[in-house]
Amino acid sequence: MGTRGRVTKVSVADLAAELDVSTATVSRALNGSPAVRPELAQRIREHAEARGYVANRMARALSANVSRAFVGFVIPYVDTPAYSSVAAECARLLSADGTQLILTITENDPERELHQLKDLVASRVAGLIISPSTHILEASKQLLSNLPVVEFHRACGIAAPGVFSEDEQAMSEAVLHLAALGHTRIGYLGTPEALSNGAARLRGLHRGLELAGLDRGAVAMRLLEPTTDNGKRGVRDLLDGSRPPTALIVGGGALSIGAAQAVHESGRRLPDELSLVVYGHPSWFALSDPPLTRITVDYQDLALRAARLLNTVLDSGPARGGEPEPQFVTAQLHLAGSTGPPPKRAHASDRKSRR
């Protein structure tokens, strides 16, 4: 019993020969075609099982010349919940349909991205779930426009559906929250405007400022690539000025992690000396004391929608007809202990006014 020796080597031809039927019958039986006598089908299946037969998906895909065997999953990073949790959930959902995920990490490098997209096309993936790199190449877009594609987190302007977090409102709420507390000098650390989600958050920021009656000039900004290091750097920059902001908003998950660390390292007490609003999965900030006011997104929901969207797109081919509808998962602002009224006095180095 059991498969001894080397790797599986049984083919339909083998089974057919051994049972003295045709390969077509075997194939039909194995695929549950009703056109084969139940008893025979049963016998074939049992024999296949006994011989440890495992169908070759490549051959199958090649023959069918269209199959859902593989789907490409293209992301800039994977070591942050915004991506890893979506990857996990998509892999889970798609595997139920017998679709396998080919994982590809661009590190936000456009060249690498293009190369990987080509490889994915070469693998004849049925479709793609992608979070494009910041400065995606034209050639990459070309490739994408000829494939069933679902975007998430970031959009790159191709005619493909996508799932995104709707950050504008939460962002604007965050500004209003701080303004209501009395803050007038706010620092913003976010991702570049070239990133669709960076742009959305910026819109939210601006809208919040407008509603709060604050001038855009009231905000010191740093727009950086979303990495933990940039989070640290950005916060240090923002805090080091001669007239540092009394409140900080961070728009981006990886940035927030670094930002929270940098704030912590700066020794400023939250919220007495500084108010802080971070962005991202709660688990990253669970240990901080006080708990941080934060903007969160339900990544699982987002993943679910992405997987569903992909199925839709796979059923109807790439970018047919009109502009596809993007879907949105609403980000939520959660208040916690890291935001409060601004310090009573201006920063020491600012004015000489003692008490």
Add this chain to the structure above:
Amino acid sequence: MGTRGRVTKVSVADLAAELDVSTATVSRALNGSPAVRPELAQRIREHAEARGYVANRMARALSANVSRAFVGFVIPYVDTPAYSSVAAECARLLSADGTQLILTITENDPERELHQLKDLVASRVAGLIISPSTHILEASKQLLSNLPVVEFHRACGIAAPGVFSEDEQAMSEAVLHLAALGHTRIGYLGTPEALSNGAARLRGLHRGLELAGLDRGAVAMRLLEPTTDNGKRGVRDLLDGSRPPTALIVGGGALSIGAAQAVHESGRRLPDELSLVVYGHPSWFALSDPPLTRITVDYQDLALRAARLLNTVLDSGPARGGEPEPQFVTAQLHLAGSTGPPPKRAHASDRKSRR
């Protein structure tokens, strides 16, 4: 110019026809065979380029009947750095060789795992990088023993090479560190002994106790599946007893995250009221105050070794000859502010002995 219309559809046959040569010549030219006249080869390549030709990896793999097109990456979870960072690094390293990673998440479910392994075999993956589920099925082991496999983090007793973190020493050091500080009642929260790394950490614990001259009975233990929730639960259990430990060691990344949260929520001050040693990637604990004494592993190094090992295994076929050498990445104990002498007085409910 550029690829218009539908998906890439150019085949070697097309190129051959267009250039009035045979498919064999095209294939040879494209694969850089020296057997083709350089000038012709050049012309073929240019034409292929111009026509936007992309070789079909499936067909290629099918024909070659052995290829490195795909490698399976099988892990129980992906939302923890212990896995996500290894995934990222492996994807990066393998993609350089033109190998794509098929990501598969078992959620530590043996049935699911078996099913996915079958699918991977069906996809004719060249090999597998796997972190087996806790209670892996015999059938799964069977499959694995007929494939080039590299294990990591966890070993399941098959004759395959692997990369693991060498936790024993760090674990034992942690115990000695606590013992030296004066702790005699230590709590241990770890993963089940059925997990190879759980067993290793336990050995380290025992060795530490022995060296410290402490009895094994001095340790209250909880061995749980590595999830954040279990981390919380375990800590609450350990701390709720009538004679709670004065120090806690956590052996496991996900467990540590939950554990740190639970400790935090319990309101105990570190290290005055409780000493705590956690395990895992520093980024998860960066925000905690005080910084936590921790055991860390260089996952990037681990990933690098895994990728290298895989290449070796792919070159020599599965489990040939003698037992393959496992590799180890040494875990490091970093001292920080969460460990200190035990509280002066025993727990109130413990003994009446004052001063």
Add this chain to the structure above:
DNA sequence: TTGAAAGCGCTAACAT
């Protein structure tokens, strides 16, 4: 140096 042809393992017309 190049071409013709035989597969790789499977599915799907097209017979019977």
Add this chain to the structure above:
DNA sequence: ATGTTAGCGCTTTCAA
């Protein structure tokens, strides 16, 4: 209900 056969796109003998 079952068998025959022609591919899917590529590599690779075997001939020329």
